[in-house]
Amino acid sequence: MKSSHRKSRSVYLYEEVYNYIQTRMERGEWKKGDKLPSIRELSSILQVHRLTVFKAYQQLKIDKKVTVKDKSGYYILDHSPLITLQTDDHIQNAFLHKSTLSEIHQIPVKFQFSQALIDPNLLPNRYFSEYVKKVFDLYPKVLGTYSTVQGDEELRETLANYFRKKHNLHVEPEELLITSGSQQAINLIAHSLIKPRDTVLMERPTYSAAIDIFRGQGANILTVDIYQNGYNMDIVEQLMKKHKPRLFYLNPTFHNPTGYTVPTEQRKQLVELAEKYKCLLVEDDPFHDIYFDKAPPAPLFTYDSSGYVMYISSYSKYVAPGLRIGVVASRQPLMKILLTAKSLADNGTPLLNQKMFLHYFTSERMQQHLEKLRIALQIRKEIMEDALSQSELKWVSPNGGLNLWVKLPSNIDSMALLSKCVEQSVSFVPGHICDSRNQLHSWIRLSYSFASEKDLKEGIEKLCYCLRTL
Amino acid sequence: MKSSHRKSRSVYLYEEVYNYIQTRMERGEWKKGDKLPSIRELSSILQVHRLTVFKAYQQLKIDKKVTVKDKSGYYILDHSPLITLQTDDHIQNAFLHKSTLSEIHQIPVKFQFSQALIDPNLLPNRYFSEYVKKVFDLYPKVLGTYSTVQGDEELRETLANYFRKKHNLHVEPEELLITSGSQQAINLIAHSLIKPRDTVLMERPTYSAAIDIFRGQGANILTVDIYQNGYNMDIVEQLMKKHKPRLFYLNPTFHNPTGYTVPTEQRKQLVELAEKYKCLLVEDDPFHDIYFDKAPPAPLFTYDSSGYVMYISSYSKYVAPGLRIGVVASRQPLMKILLTAKSLADNGTPLLNQKMFLHYFTSERMQQHLEKLRIALQIRKEIMEDALSQSELKWVSPNGGLNLWVKLPSNIDSMALLSKCVEQSVSFVPGHICDSRNQLHSWIRLSYSFASEKDLKEGIEKLCYCLRTL
Numbered sequence: 001m002k003s004s005h006r007k008s009r010s011v012y013l014y015e016e017v018y019n020y021i022q023t024r025m026e027r028g029e030w031k032k033g034d035k036l037p038s039i040r041e042l043s044s045i046l047q048v049h050r051l052t053v054f055k056a057y058q059q060l061k062i063d064k065k066v067t068v069k070d071k072s073g074y075y076i077l078d079h080s081p082l083i084t085l086q087t088d089d090h091i092q093n094a095f096l097h098k099s100t101l102s103e104i105h106q107i108p109v110k111f112q113f114s115q116a117l118i119d120p121n122l123l124p125n126r127y128f129s130e131y132v133k134k135v136f137d138l139y140p141k142v143l144g145t146y147s148t149v150q151g152d153e154e155l156r157e158t159l160a161n162y163f164r165k166k167h168n169l170h171v172e173p174e175e176l177l178i179t180s181g182s183q184q185a186i187n188l189i190a191h192s193l194i195k196p197r198d199t200v201l202m203e204r205p206t207y208s209a210a211i212d213i214f215r216g217q218g219a220n221i222l223t224v225d226i227y228q229n230g231y232n233m234d235i236v237e238q239l240m241k242k243h244k245p246r247l248f249y250l251n252p253t254f255h256n257p258t259g260y261t262v263p264t265e266q267r268k269q270l271v272e273l274a275e276k277y278k279c280l281l282v283e284d285d286p287f288h289d290i291y292f293d294k295a296p297p298a299p300l301f302t303y304d305s306s307g308y309v310m311y312i313s314s315y316s317k318y319v320a321p322g323l324r325i326g327v328v329a330s331r332q333p334l335m336k337i338l339l340t341a342k343s344l345a346d347n348g349t350p351l352l353n354q355k356m357f358l359h360y361f362t363s364e365r366m367q368q369h370l371e372k373l374r375i376a377l378q379i380r381k382e383i384m385e386d387a388l389s390q391s392e393l394k395w396v397s398p399n400g401g402l403n404l405w406v407k408l409p410s411n412i413d414s415m416a417l418l419s420k421c422v423e424q425s426v427s428f429v430p431g432h433i434c435d436s437r438n439q440l441h442s443w444i445r446l447s448y449s450f451a452s453e454k455d456l457k458e459g460i461e462k463l464c465y466c467l468r469t470l
Numbered sequence: 471m472k473s474s475h476r477k478s479r480s481v482y483l484y485e486e487v488y489n490y491i492q493t494r495m496e497r498g499e500w501k502k503g504d505k506l507p508s509i510r511e512l513s514s515i516l517q518v519h520r521l522t523v524f525k526a527y528q529q530l531k532i533d534k535k536v537t538v539k540d541k542s543g544y545y546i547l548d549h550s551p552l553i554t555l556q557t558d559d560h561i562q563n564a565f566l567h568k569s570t571l572s573e574i575h576q577i578p579v580k581f582q583f584s585q586a587l588i589d590p591n592l593l594p595n596r597y598f599s600e601y602v603k604k605v606f607d608l609y610p611k612v613l614g615t616y617s618t619v620q621g622d623e624e625l626r627e628t629l630a631n632y633f634r635k636k637h638n639l640h641v642e643p644e645e646l647l648i649t650s651g652s653q654q655a656i657n658l659i660a661h662s663l664i665k666p667r668d669t670v671l672m673e674r675p676t677y678s679a680a681i682d683i684f685r686g687q688g689a690n691i692l693t694v695d696i697y698q699n700g701y702n703m704d705i706v707e708q709l710m711k712k713h714k715p716r717l718f719y720l721n722p723t724f725h726n727p728t729g730y731t732v733p734t735e736q737r738k739q740l741v742e743l744a745e746k747y748k749c750l751l752v753e754d755d756p757f758h759d760i761y762f763d764k765a766p767p768a769p770l771f772t773y774d775s776s777g778y779v780m781y782i783s784s785y786s787k788y789v790a791p792g793l794r795i796g797v798v799a800s801r802q803p804l805m806k807i808l809l810t811a812k813s814l815a816d817n818g819t820p821l822l823n824q825k826m827f828l829h830y831f832t833s834e835r836m837q838q839h840l841e842k843l844r845i846a847l848q849i850r851k852e853i854m855e856d857a858l859s860q861s862e863l864k865w866v867s868p869n870g871g872l873n874l875w876v877k878l879p880s881n882i883d884s885m886a887l888l889s890k891c892v893e894q895s896v897s898f899v900p901g902h903i904c905d906s907r908n909q910l911h912s913w914i915r916l917s918y919s920f921a922s923e924k925d926l927k928e929g930i931e932k933l934c935y936c937l938r939t940l
Contacts, residue, residue, distance in 0.1 A: 013517055023665075047483055047519045102619055102813040120614035128613050129606035136599035143598050143792040143826075144590035149572055180650060184816040191661070195493075213814050322613040324820045343572040344683050345815070346654040350794045350823055356613075 013048055017056035020046065025065065025076060036066060036074040100433045101208040110425040111459025116256060116402045116447045118318055122376050124369050128320065131363065132356040139355055147351040149343040151178025151327075155358040159327055162361075169302045171329050177338050180349045182286055182314035182326040186210050186249070189282055189310060189328070190217045192341040194246060201239060201248035203231075205405070205434035205443070207256050207284070210249055221436040224248070226255055228396055230262040233269055240277035247280035253296045254287035257434050257445035258405040259398025264297040271300055274308040280334075286314040289370060291400035292378040307331035316357060318373055319366060325349065325357040377402070377449055380456055384448040387460035391467055402449035405431075408442040412470055417444070420466040426459050483518055487526035490516065495535065495546060506536060506544040570903045571678040580895040581929025586726060586872045586917040588788055592846050594839050598790065601833065602826040609825055617821040619813040621648025621797075625828045629797055632831075639772045641799050647808050650819045652756055652784035652796040656680050656719070659752055659780060659798070660687045662811040664716060671709060671718035673701075675875070675904035675913070677726050677754070680719055691906040694718070696725055698866055700732040703739055710747035717750035723766045724757035727904050727915035728875040729868025734767040741770055744778040750804075756784040759840060761870035762848040777801035786827060788843055789836060795819065795827040847872070847919055850926055854918040857930035861937055872919035875901075878912040882940055887914070890936040896929050 024030045036042070039057065043050040057074055060066040066074045104114050135142060150156070156173035163169045179185040186209075194200060196218030202211065204223035214221060222239055224231050230252075239245065248270075252262035262270075274281045283300045301311035307330075316325040330338060342348070360366055384404060385397060394407040408414060414430035421427065431443030451459060494500045506512070509527065513520040527544055530536040536544045574584050605612060620626070626643035633639045649655040656679075664670060666688030672681065674693035684691060692709055694701050700722075709715065718740075722732035732740075744751045753770045771781035777800075786795040800808060812818070830836055854874060855867060864877040878884060884900035891897065901913030921929060 047522060049517045052517060099810045099813040102810075102817075117616065118614070120611040123611075123614035125611045125614050129610065132613070133603050133606065136603065140599065141590040141593075141595045143602070143790050144588070144593035144595050145792050146587065146794075180816045180820070183814070187815050195489075198493075209814060209817075216814060320613050322615050322820055322822050324616075324816065340569045340572075343569040344653070344679060344686060345657050346650045346794065347572070347679075350650070350792055350820070352792050352826075353820055353823065356822075 013052045014055040014059070017042070017046060017048060017053055018059055021056065021060060022065070030076055032076050034076045035072075036076065038073060099209065099212050101212070101429065104427065104429060104433070107422055107427050109422060109427040111455050111462065112427060112450050113446045113448070113459060113463075114427040114429045115450045116445075117450050118321060118373070118377075118402075119450050119452065120321075121452070122373055122449075123318075123320070124365065127365060128360060131365070132359055135352070135355045135359050138359070139351075142352050142355055145351050147178075147348040147354060149339055149348045150174075151176070151349060152351060152354040152358065155354045156327075158358055158362060163329070167298050167302050169299075175329055175331060175335055177328045177330070177335065177342060178349050178354055179326040179328060179342070180346065180353075181316065181324040182284060182312050183209060184345070185312045185314075185326050185328045186282070186284065187213050188338055188341040188345060189247075189312075190214050190219075191345075192337045193280070193334075194219050199243045199245040201236075201245045201250075201279070202436055203250055203255065204436065205257055205431060205440055206249070206436070207251060208429065208433045210284070211434075211436045214249065215436070219246075223436055224250075226258060226260055226262075228258075228260050230260070230266040233266060233273075236270070237273055237277075240273055240279050244277065245279050247282050248274070249282045249284065250300075251284045251286075252300060253285055254290060254398060254401030256287070256401065257403050257429065257431075259396065259401045259403060261296050261399065267297060267300045268303050271303040271309060274304075275306050279308070281309045282312065283309055284312045286312075286317050287401040288313070289315070290318065290374065290377060290402065292374060292381070293399045296400060301329060304331075307334065310334065315361060318370065319361055320357060323353045323357050325353055380448045380451075380453060383453055383456045384446060384460055387457050388446075388464070391464045393467070402447050404446045404448065406444050406446055408444060408467075410442050412467065413441050414444050415441070416470060417463075417466060420470060421463055424462040424466060426462050426466070428463070483522045484525040484529070487512070487516060487518060487523055488529055491526065491530060492535070500546055502546055504546045505542075506546065508543060569679065569682050571682070571899065574897065574899060574903070577892055577897050579892060579897045581925050581932065582897060582920050583916045583918070583929060583933075584897040584899045585920045586915075587920050588791060588843070588847075588872075589920050589922065590791075591922070592843055592919075593788075593790070594835065597835060598830060601835070602829055605822070605825045605829050608829070609821075612822050612825055615821050617648075617818040617824060619809055619818045620644075621646070621819060622821060622824040622828065625824045626797075628828055628832060633799070637768050637772050639769075645799055645801060645805055647798045647800070647805065647812060648819050648824055649796040649798060649812070650816065650823075651786065651794040652754060652782050653679060654815070655782045655784075655796050655798045656752075656754065657683050658808055658811040658815060659717075659782075660684050660689075661815075662807045663750070663804075664689050669713045669715040671706075671715045671720075671749070672906055673720055673725065674906065675727055675901060675910055676719070676906070677721060678899065678903045680754070681904075681906045684719065685906070689716075693906055694720075696728060696730055696732075698730050700730070700736040703736060703743075706740070707743055707747075710743055710749050714747065715749050717752050718744070719752045719754065720770075721754045721756075722770060723755055724760060724868060724871030726757070726871065727873050727899065727901075729866065729871045729873060731766050731869065737767060737770045738773050741773040741779060744774075745776050749778070751779045752782065753779055754782045756782075756787050757871040758783070759785070760788065760844065760847060760872065762844060762851070763869045766870060771799060774801075777804065780804065785831060788840065789831055790827055793823040793827050795823055850918045850921075850923060853923055853926045854916060854930055857927050858916075858934070861934045863937070872917050874916045874918065876914050876916055878914060878937075880912050882937065883911050884914050885911070886940060887933075887936060890940060891933055894932040894936060896932050896936070898933070 039050050039053045043053045067077050068074055156176045159176055160171050160173045163171050190213045194217040198219050200214050200219040200221050201224055202221055203226045224236055285299055301309045311329040314326040316323050395404045418430055429445040431440035432438050509520050509523045513523045537547050538544055626646045629646055630641050630643045633641050660683045664687040668689050670684050670689040670691050671694055672691055673696045694706055751770055755769055771779045781799040784796040786793050865874045888900055899915040901910035902908050
């Protein structure tokens with residue numbers, strides 16, 4: 001046993017005692033003015049060391065939740081029963097669940113560079129609508145019928161064939177789970193595989209909502225920096241060896257937010273490391289088909305022979321965002337665990353959405369749409385880059401995906417810039433919310449996929465103007 | 471501080487130590503044949519009492535995970551790293567998540583009395599399909615557009631008006647969250663409000679999947695028996711007073727599985743108790759409109775003036791099951807917490823499904839459909855009751871809902887009957903999975919809503935035959 005266990009356990013216990021007290025305060029069991037049990041008393045009740053209770057009491061004091069009266073003990077200063085909580089801060093403290101990205105998306109602005117979504121105008125809406133109406137005739141009872149928990153068999157067979165054809169990847173329909181978008185896939189994986197204090201590796205930066213999800217499960221997050229040419233593999237191995245992470249959540253292809261792609265050689269190594277150190281790789285791959293130059297390397301999942309990779313794919317992002325169809329590929333027995341989570345989460349994705357997705361996904365028009373979409377997105381990227389070139393901002397031009405990852409001059413804080421920009425009706429994602437360490441304050445993510453060509457130009461000009469005023 | 475704290479905390483600590491060891495075994499950190507740290511050593515590392523470690527080691531011995539060698543200590547007998555888990559049992563032990571009901575539903579039978587779903591043939595599929603196609607013309611970009619996290623505003627306004635008109639219930643669109651079915655609503659509530667070892671009240675019997683959800687969150691479940699005339703309110707108050715439950719999950723109208731309805735007087739009392747003891751009432755109300763005689767009492771939610779009731783409604787069950795639309799009504803600040811959970815769970819229910827639901831829900835045809843559906847379900851109920859009357863089974867004829875709650879002769883075990891029945895291609899829900907205490911072995915739930923009239927008769931005859939052979 002190593003001494004690191006001691007440390008982590010001790011931190012945990014003191015927090016547990018803190019939470020124990022706070023919970024009772026929140027619920028009004030222990031009220032303002034009440035005296036806390038003595039340290040000796042509580043340490044005996046909770047069967048923990050007195051020092052642990054002492055540390056918890058000290059922290060409560062620092063947080064102004066209790067006060068010390070000389071020689072007579074600790075008294076409760078404040079209590080905030082759940083039901084009367086008024087401010088966001090309180091709620092977040094009480095539950096530790098938050099969704100930072102979603103808060104940023106809710107800022108109402110005209111020049112929306114924070115949403116990594118496809119502009120609905122780039123989708124063949126009219127054609128698509130007419131086309132999918134046929135689904136009602138093909139499956140007359142589709143509106144009255146539940147899907148199975150795992151997802152429509154016809155759709156899973158189609159996707160299994162598609163994986164085989166596209167990546168020469170052999171996956172059975174039973175190894176696929178249909179989800180309501182890739183967000184749900186990440187959430188199901190976190191809920192079913194992560195227990196509090198499990199260690200999780202995440203790229204730095206990474207998808208902000210994934211940080212919130214894993215943190216909400218109580219995971220201990222360690223970061224792996226991502227560079228233009230991938231990871232420092234020695235560091236990845238050291239982290240896996242030393243910390244035995246439960247899983248590594250990664251987005252190796254046109255990575256969000258940087259746009260970087262992890263090279264083939266590292267993909268193979270990662271799968272070997274995963275097996276060696278029993279660390280699952282959760283490969284989130286929503287941008288595989290959104291390339292501008294040449295197709296990216298094959299997914300890590302194709303190199304996996306022993307079930308250490310779960311592969312999340314979400315064609316719906318560019319095929320039909322409104323349908324919210326995602327898919328997770330996983331070998332047994334992990335699929336069984338995901339199925340249970342899915343059955344408790346929503347009992348299965350609506351059948352209608354699956355059938356409509358299937359119908360359009362297999363149409364000829366879909367491939368044509370995809371080719372056009374790539375060109376349209378590349379044009380928007382170039383418009384954004386042109387508009388940015390007047391500034392002193394720096395970025396690596398991505399070969400695919402939906403975002404630019406932009407370095408601000410180091411004296412400029414992204415939040416200061418964001419509040420300036422919001423005044424001009426421009427929004428973006430500040431870098432620190434993509435970093436589980438809450439750093440990267442001089443980076444921002446600009447999505448070029450959602451705003452129109454005109455708005456891209458105008459919005460970036462406004463952003464550059466804000467920069468100059470800072 | 472009461473002594474009950476001591477007990478629950480001590481139980482918890484020993485389980486924590488057990489889990490600590492088991493996790494390390496699962497991950498292969500501690501392998502078969504390895505010697506465990508001495509009790510003294512581990513108690514120092516984890517800062518817990520030696521007796522706690524001793525209890526954990528004893529339990530590991532009972533579970534055949536370690537063996538004791540005289541004078542030399544505890545040795546690991548077996549280790550089951552996650553990835554090589556083979557059997558269901560192992561997985562369930564490792565994750566404590568399960569979905570019992572979903573396992574029963576997966577039994578392939580002809581006479582399906584386990585699904586409390588509406589037979590798709592009772593829905594106006596053709597009309598509905600034609601009707602909702604208009605949605606594509608009304609909202610041409612619906613397939614390319616994401617919903618907000620909270621749900622389509624037009625739908626929330628319509629539902630708020632409907633609540634007002636129907637129950638004289640004043641609820642703002644901002645107090646409604648659209649979910650993907652009521653199952654998701656329960657899951658979001660559990661994930662955002664329940665922490666491990668929180669106490670939750672549930673009816674006995676109750677909806678099986680709700681037990682799995684709250685148990686999966688680590689809740690300590692206490693039961694409230696439900697009778698034909700409601701609850702024993704003294705017991706409800708005692709439980710709230712003594713155990714300070716976080717919430718009471720209840721289904722007071724045509725209760726699943728019993729069909730009972732809690733009377734108005736008790737509804738008012740419950741809301742008062744909830745406020746007095748700061749115990750949220752989570753009112754699950756999917757069967758409100760499925761009545762045979764007269765409309766049931768108003769929801770508890772209508773009596774709540776201080777935010778202690780969350781109301782889950784799911785018209786989609788009988789309007790359009792395939793769309794999977796549910797709704798939760800909740801006052802602030804709890805709505806804010808649910809929104810965060812929803813944003814992390816799936817970023818919002820698909821817009822298409824919401825618009826289709828809205829469109830049909832507000833149509834005249836919907837009300838006509840509902841009246842016809844009530845009659846059709848009542849006829850099916852009576853067919854099932856007629857077929858059952860030849861047996862010695864006993865039940866209280868329900869005034870609404872989709873199920874009969876049937877008492878077997880006390881010498882007959884529901885699981886024995888179920889295995890006999892499955893041989894005859896008949897399935898039902900055994901009572902014990904609706905009971906968080908895992909008792910009620912001589913009760914079964916028979917749903918009359920899914921099988922056709924012919925199958926109802928034939929299937930119940932087979933069930934009665936199986937009964938006689940036991």
